Amino acid sequence: MSGFPELLPEQQIVFNRSLQIIRETFEAFGFAPIETPSVERKEVLTSKGGEEKEIYAISRMQSQPGEVGETEFALHFDLTVPFARYVAQHKDKLTFPFRRYQIQKVWRGERAQKGRYREFYQCDIDVIGRGSVSLFNDSEIPSIIYKIFDRMDIGAFVIRINNRRLLQGFFEAQGVAHGQIADVLRAVDRLDKTSRDTVFADLTKNLGLSEMQASAIMAMTAQSLPTDELLTQLSNGASYGNATYDQGLAELKTVVAGMRSLGVPEANFVIDPSVARGLGYYTGTVYETKLIDHADLGSICSGGRYEDLASFFTSEKLPGVGISIGLSRLMFALLERGVLPTGAQTVAPVLVTSMDPARMDYYLQTAAQLRSNGVGAEVFFDKKGLGDQLKYASKKGFKLALIAGADEFSTNSFKIKDMRTTTECTCLASDVTETVRQLLAE
Amino acid sequence: MSGFPELLPEQQIVFNRSLQIIRETFEAFGFAPIETPSVERKEVLTSKGGEEKEIYAISRMQSQPGEVGETEFALHFDLTVPFARYVAQHKDKLTFPFRRYQIQKVWRGERAQKGRYREFYQCDIDVIGRGSVSLFNDSEIPSIIYKIFDRMDIGAFVIRINNRRLLQGFFEAQGVAHGQIADVLRAVDRLDKTSRDTVFADLTKNLGLSEMQASAIMAMTAQSLPTDELLTQLSNGASYGNATYDQGLAELKTVVAGMRSLGVPEANFVIDPSVARGLGYYTGTVYETKLIDHADLGSICSGGRYEDLASFFTSEKLPGVGISIGLSRLMFALLERGVLPTGAQTVAPVLVTSMDPARMDYYLQTAAQLRSNGVGAEVFFDKKGLGDQLKYASKKGFKLALIAGADEFSTNSFKIKDMRTTTECTCLASDVTETVRQLLAE
Numbered sequence: 054m055s056g057f058p059e060l061l062p063e064q065q066i067v068f069n070r071s072l073q074i075i076r077e078t079f080e081a082f083g084f085a086p087i088e089t090p091s092v093e094r095k096e097v098l099t100s101k102g103g104e105e106k107e108i109y110a111i112s113r114m115q116s117q118p119g120e121v122g123e124t125e126f127a128l129h130f131d132l133t134v135p136f137a138r139y140v141a142q143h144k145d146k147l148t149f150p151f152r153r154y155q156i157q158k159v160w161r162g163e164r165a166q167k168g169r170y171r172e173f174y175q176c177d178i179d180v181i182g183r184g185s186v187s188l189f190n191d192s193e194i195p196s197i198i199y200k201i202f203d204r205m206d207i208g209a210f211v212i213r214i215n216n217r218r219l220l221q222g223f224f225e226a227q228g229v230a231h232g233q234i235a236d237v238l239r240a241v242d243r244l245d246k247t248s249r250d251t252v253f254a255d256l257t258k259n260l261g262l263s264e265m266q267a268s269a270i271m272a273m274t275a276q277s278l279p280t281d282e283l284l285t286q287l288s289n290g291a292s293y294g295n296a297t298y299d300q301g302l303a304e305l306k307t308v309v310a311g312m313r314s315l316g317v318p319e320a321n322f323v324i325d326p327s328v329a330r331g332l333g334y335y336t337g338t339v340y341e342t343k344l345i346d347h348a349d350l351g352s353i354c355s356g357g358r359y360e361d362l363a364s365f366f367t368s369e370k371l372p373g374v375g376i377s378i379g380l381s382r383l384m385f386a387l388l389e390r391g392v393l394p395t396g397a398q399t400v401a402p403v404l405v406t407s408m409d410p411a412r413m414d415y416y417l418q419t420a421a422q423l424r425s426n427g428v429g430a431e432v433f434f435d436k437k438g439l440g441d442q443l444k445y446a447s448k449k450g451f452k453l454a455l456i457a458g459a460d461e462f463s464t465n466s467f468k469i470k471d472m473r474t475t476t477e478c479t480c481l482a483s484d485v486t487e488t489v490r491q492l493l494a495e
Numbered sequence: 496m497s498g499f500p501e502l503l504p505e506q507q508i509v510f511n512r513s514l515q516i517i518r519e520t521f522e523a524f525g526f527a528p529i530e531t532p533s534v535e536r537k538e539v540l541t542s543k544g545g546e547e548k549e550i551y552a553i554s555r556m557q558s559q560p561g562e563v564g565e566t567e568f569a570l571h572f573d574l575t576v577p578f579a580r581y582v583a584q585h586k587d588k589l590t591f592p593f594r595r596y597q598i599q600k601v602w603r604g605e606r607a608q609k610g611r612y613r614e615f616y617q618c619d620i621d622v623i624g625r626g627s628v629s630l631f632n633d634s635e636i637p638s639i640i641y642k643i644f645d646r647m648d649i650g651a652f653v654i655r656i657n658n659r660r661l662l663q664g665f666f667e668a669q670g671v672a673h674g675q676i677a678d679v680l681r682a683v684d685r686l687d688k689t690s691r692d693t694v695f696a697d698l699t700k701n702l703g704l705s706e707m708q709a710s711a712i713m714a715m716t717a718q719s720l721p722t723d724e725l726l727t728q729l730s731n732g733a734s735y736g737n738a739t740y741d742q743g744l745a746e747l748k749t750v751v752a753g754m755r756s757l758g759v760p761e762a763n764f765v766i767d768p769s770v771a772r773g774l775g776y777y778t779g780t781v782y783e784t785k786l787i788d789h790a791d792l793g794s795i796c797s798g799g800r801y802e803d804l805a806s807f808f809t810s811e812k813l814p815g816v817g818i819s820i821g822l823s824r825l826m827f828a829l830l831e832r833g834v835l836p837t838g839a840q841t842v843a844p845v846l847v848t849s850m851d852p853a854r855m856d857y858y859l860q861t862a863a864q865l866r867s868n869g870v871g872a873e874v875f876f877d878k879k880g881l882g883d884q885l886k887y888a889s890k891k892g893f894k895l896a897l898i899a900g901a902d903e904f905s906t907n908s909f910k911i912k913d914m915r916t917t918t919e920c921t922c923l924a925s926d927v928t929e930t931v932r933q934l935l936a937e
Contacts, residue, residue, distance in 0.1 A: 054568070057532035059581065061588055062595065065528045080842035081866045083873025086507045090499035090614050091533070091600060095556070107555060113604035114537070114550040114569060126496070127556060139501065146503055148840055148890050150877065153504065158533060162555035172532050187876035189855055196863070314859035398590055400522035413631055417756035421638070424523045431525025434629035435592065448590050 056163060056171030058385060063395040063450070068384050071393075072156065074204045075176045075378065079154035082197050084178050087153045089135040091160075092126045097138050100365040106130040107162035109171075128160040132177045132377070140181055141366030150190075151181045156380075170381055179375030181362055188304055190374050191338040191358055192311020198342055198354050198376065199317045207387055209345040210353075211321055215328035216305045216338050217357070222298025223273055223290065227266045235333060236260055241274055242329035245341075245351075249275075274327040280309060283324050301337070308338055334359045340376055350386055354378045397450025401429030402493055404451040406442040408458035419455065419467075419485060426486045428493065446472055453492055455485065498605060498613035500827060505837040505892070510826050513835075514598065516646045517618045517820065521596035524639050526620050529595045531577040533602075534568045539580050542807040548572040549604035551613075570602040574619045574819070582623055583808030592632075593623045598822075612823055621817030623804055630746055632816050633780040633800055634753020640784055640796050640818065641759045649829055651787040652795075653763060657770035658747045658780050659799070664740025665715055665732065669708045677775060678702055683716055684771035687783075687793075691717075716769040722751060725766050743779070750780055776801045782818060792828055796820045839892025843871030844935055846893040848884040850900035861897065861909075861927060868928045870935065872897075888914055895934055897927065 060068055080086075098108055109128040129135050132155045140151065156176045163169045178197065180190045195212045202210050217238070224237050240255045249271060256267040276283060287302055305324060312322060330339040339357035344350060356376030363371050387393045405420045407413060413432075420430040431451075433442045439456065446454040456468040467485045470477045471492060480488040502510060522528075540550055551570045571577045574597045582593065598618045605611045620639065622632045637654045644652050659680070666679050682697045691713060698709040718725060729744055747766060754764060772781040781799035786792060798818030805813050829835045847862045849855060855874075862872040873893070875884045881898065888896040898910040909927045912919045913934060922930040 054532060054534065054536065057534050059531050060529070061585060062527035062529055065530060069528050081871040083841055083843040083846075083871065085504035085841050086511050087502070087504055088507060089501050090496060091602075092496065092499050092614060094496065107557060109553040110556045111551040111553050111570065111602075114552045115604070128553065143503060148887065152841075152873070160533075160553075162557070172534060182877075185877075187878075189859075189874070189876040193859070193874070200866075310856065311859055314856040315863045316860075399525055399527050399594075401525040404525075414752065414756040417631075417635070417753055418758075421757045424642075429523040429525065431594070432631070432635070434631040435624075435627075436629075445590065 056169065058170065058381075060388075061395075062398045064388050066397065066400060067388065067393050067395055068380075071205050071380065071384060072174070072176075075201055075380070076154070076156060078197060078201045078204070079176075079178055081200075082152075082178075082193065084152045084154040087136075087139065087155055088157060089129070089132070089139050089155070091128055091158065093129050093135055093138065094125050095127045096125075098127055098129060098134055101134055101137070109160050109162050130161050131159050132157060132175050133375075136177070136179065137363035138366055140371060141363040141369075144183075144367070144369070144371075149181065149183045150186055152178070153181075154178045168382060168386070170385075173379065173381030176378040176380050177375060179362070179373050181371050181373040184370055184372075186372050186374065188307050188337075189311055191304065192308040193315065194338075194340065194356070194374060194376055195308070195312045195322055196315035196317050198340070199321050201378070202342070202354075203321075205393075207344065207383075207392055208347070209320075211323055211343055211345065212317075212354075213323055213325040213328045213341045213343065213352075214305070214308060214338065215325055216301040216308075217329070217335055218297045218301030218337055219287070219305065219326065220274075220301070220329060222293070222295040222301055224270065226290075226293035226295045226298060227269050229262065229266065233260060233262075237262070237270065238329045239331050241270065241327060242331040244274060244327045276326050277323075280319065280322070280324055283326075284309065287324075287326075304337055330355065330357055334361075336360045338374065347386065347390070347392070350383065353383045397452075399429075399431065399449045399451060401431050402452040403428060403430040403455060403489060404442070404446040404449070404453070405430055405432045405455045406439060406446070406457075407433050408439055408442075408456065409462075410436055412457070412462070415457070419457075419482075422486055423489060426490070428486070428489055443470065443472075446470075453489060455489075457482075498611065500612060500823075502830075503837075504840045506830050508839065508842060509830065509835050509837055510822075513647050513822065513826060514616070514618075517643055517822070518596070518598060520639060520643045520646070521618075521620055523642075524594075524620075524635065526594045526596040529578075529581065529597055530599060531571070531574070531581050531597070533570055533600065535571050535577055535580065536567050537569045538567075540569055540571060540576055543576055543579070551602050551604050572603050573601050574599060574617050575817075578619070578621065579805035580808055582813060583805040583811075586625075586809070586811070586813075591623065591625045592628055594620070595623075596620045610824060610828070612827075615821065615823030618820040618822050619817060621804070621815050623813050623815040626812055626814075628814050628816065630749050630779075631753055633746065634750040635757065636780075636782065636798070636816060636818055637750070637754045637764055638757035638759050640782070641763050643820070644784070644796075645763075647835075649786065649825075649834055650789070651762075653765055653785055653787060654759075654796075655765055655767040655770045655783045655785065655794075656747070656750060656780065657767055658743035658750075659771065659777055660739045660743030660779055661729070661747065661768065662716075662743070662771060664735070664737040664743055666712065668732075668735035668737045668740060669711050671704065671708065675702060675704075679704070679712065680771045681773050683712065683769060684773040686716060686769045718768050719765075722761065722764070722766055725768075726751065729766075729768075746779055772797065772799055776803075778802045780816065789828065789832070789834070792825065795825045839894075841871075841873065841891045841893060843873050844894040845870060845872040845897060845931060846884070846888040846891070846895070847872055847874045847897045848881060848888070848899075849875050850881055850884075850898065851904075852878055854899070854904070857899065861899075861924075864928055865931060868932070870928065870931055885912065885914075888912075895931060897931075899924075 111126050256262045335357035337358035341352035342354040358374040360372050362373050405416045407416045416432050420432045423430040454470040465482050553568050698704045777799035779800035783794035784796040800816040804815050847858045849858045858874050862874045865872040896912040907924050910921050
């Protein structure tokens with residue numbers, strides 16, 4: 054089924070490890086989990102830009118013609134719209150600022166093509182305020198991104214940070230008409246995907262900017278300097294006398310200071326004035342994240358600050374800041390490219406072999422004892438020779454194999470074969486848990 | 496949206512804790528994760544009893560009339576059928592015996608009613624062999640069930656175990672025709688849901704059994720004795736001279752012995768000859784699990800052994816044994832009944848308050864240090880008085896609040912308020928991580 058990929062166990066284990074890192078990191082920063090149904094009413098999904106998305110509707114296969122109430126549901130295509138509906142619906146039961154994470158599958162009826170999935174995971178966090186939400190949240194988010202991808206061990210990456218006010222103020226200072234700001238932002242956003250000439254032509258020919266205006270915009274967004282030098286250079290722009298620009302710059306400085314307090318290494322972030330994020334609703338800080346060695350994947354984690362999360366569902370102003378990781382697309386690519394090598398087909402590290410089926414009680418007890426001490430263990434149940442059992446241990450990727458036959462029973466001991474090194478050792482049966490723990494800690 | 500429930504964060508945290516216990520326990524027993532797409536081809540889903548289920552089909556909202564290939568997909572209604580398809584499709588890349596777990600949402604187009612959900616989680620494990628699969632797996636499964644529900648702390652429960660061969664052999668010995676065995680099993684299966692009189696009438700009037708036959712079946716399935724006494728009593732049945740009965744009994748004895756080796760307490764299991772599991776495909780051991788104080792929930796974890804997983808998809812015989820936990824239904828009921836009390840709205844235990852916004856860098860660094868040492872921490876960012884910040888800490892359920900204002904800065908210290916006891920202590924800033932850890936360990 055094109056667009057609906059599935060993984061082998063050894064791949065799923067790697068995938069789940071990333072999911073777990075993301076979950077743990079979100080929770081370590083005080084984000085609470087929520088989960089919305091996969092299904093929403095169609096009018097909810099199409100409320101905010103959803104009409105541009107390819108949405109899957111659902112209907113009962115056995116529905117009767119003319120049946121009422123069975124054609125109103127569809128699968129969500131992202132987590133933002135359901136989250137907006139959730140916050141508006143439950144806001145009197147939530148504590149604000151509301152920090153939530155949401156890791157769920159979403160569906161899009163895309164044409165099948167390489168790297169496009171019809172079902173995939175998104176991993177989102179947002180901080181939502183009632184009326185306002187502190188800028189310090191903006192400075193914390195890059196630290197969350199950093200912690201996740203650092204632990205996931207997927208190679209060098211850089212978080213590209215910008216502020217939409219900085220761009221908007223600059224465009225205004227160049228005399229771009231208010232009604233054209235959004236179009237110019239969208240044009241600049243394409244700098245990452247197309248040639249500079251194309252963007253220049255877009256600005257001048259399609260949007261009617263003068264060559265001088267377009268050149269100024271191209272030069273401003275092309276600035277590439279170490280963070281502090283760039284901030285100094287951008288500060289020269291304060292001479293434009295544009296308050297929006299000044300606010301954007303001040304916000305950027307706060308974000309950078311916070312990131313540094315939180316220990317995000319300089320190598321992992323950059324202020325990039327060309328980052329615009331095409332989506333209309335971002336208003337301040339914006340983020341993108343790139344893998345240095347896999348730039349073709351585009352941004353693997355993006356987001357930003359917005360003025361109002363749920364205007365379709367409530368009149369209360371709910372500003373926020375958030376990011377989204379498109380995990381499936383990232384993981385499938387990294388697995389395919391061998392960046393994340395697959396290994397074991399089991400999460401449990403120990404196989405208890407069973408040379409003597411008559412002593413299965415003993416093998417079962419040994420495994421139970423290991424598990425009670427936090428060590429995952431499987432018992433080999435089939436009647437097979439030890440060679441076959443060790444072949445199974447090797448194939449599945451167990452780290453240790455425990456062996457007890459006549460010799461070991463007579464000396465009340467266990468043989469432990471380290472499958473990683475193929476070395477063997479023997480210990481007293483009473484010491485087996487402790488010995489296994491030591492070997493696994495190596 | 497009736498049938499599509501969603502939880503508040505404090506409920507979701509409890510729900511996720513159960514999910515995590517299930518995941519960890521499955522993995523500790525050597526089961527590897529897999530995940531199949533939520534979507535399968537319709538003919539896959541209807542291959543095996545699926546035509547009786549209420550299936551949700553999906554279609555692109557923007558599809559053109561007559562568009563090809565967009566009406567063939569539907570949402571899976573359980574995890575067994577997709578798993579059968581998965582094993583058949585990938586069997587040459589899998590290692591057998593194949594031990595997998597699968598925790599996913601499934602969808603059913605049910606009429607909305609109390610306790611019936613249209614979207615819910617199932618948590619399945621199965622061990623699949625090529626040609627055969629050891630009976631010891633059957634004895635391990637109750638231990639997995641026990642470990643999960645014991646850790647979930649949901650009150651007293653009992654695993655009811657039986658063997659279909661025992662029933663089948665007994666029915667044969669009573670002269671029940673071969674073609675009627677399945678019907679009689681289905682009638683017996685209803686003993687748990689309806690009166691004994693109704694089942695008796697079903698056996699005699701609908702299935703045409705003699706009153707003597709029906710009485711014998713009622714008496715046999717009504718046996719309720721401590722495990723060893725029951726096994727002795729059932730052994731008297733060996734005089735029936737029915738080989739199927741004898742095999743079922745021998746299997747039951749092996750299962751009980753294995754459970755005892757694995758340390759399943761006697762109070763948590765019982766052999767119950769009335770457990771039949773209506774589903775046609777079980778052939779040997781069968782399991783059900785009941786909450787003593789919430790028997791109205793029915794079986795919260797069921798399963799058994801079957802001869803052939805994937806006969807629709809492959810000619811290779813793939814026998815197995817497995818169980819399924821209907822987690823959503825269980826959790827929603829236990830949350831509603833207060834069996835699983837909700838508490839914190841956050842997983843992170845520490846709130847770092849910010850009395851002096853000018854020192855936000857210091858608060859950020861403190862939180863970062865805690866996180867680096869494995870302690871989740873949120874920084875309070877809004878400009879609010881300490882009283883409001885502590886109110887937030889209390890409302891969200893943080894365990895500890897860290898406080899630093901002018902006094903603490905001058906002495907290079909931190910005040911720590913234990914929100915659980917409202918006691919306060921002070922420590923040096925350099926000792927804050929260690930002190931927090933100690934307080935959390937209490």
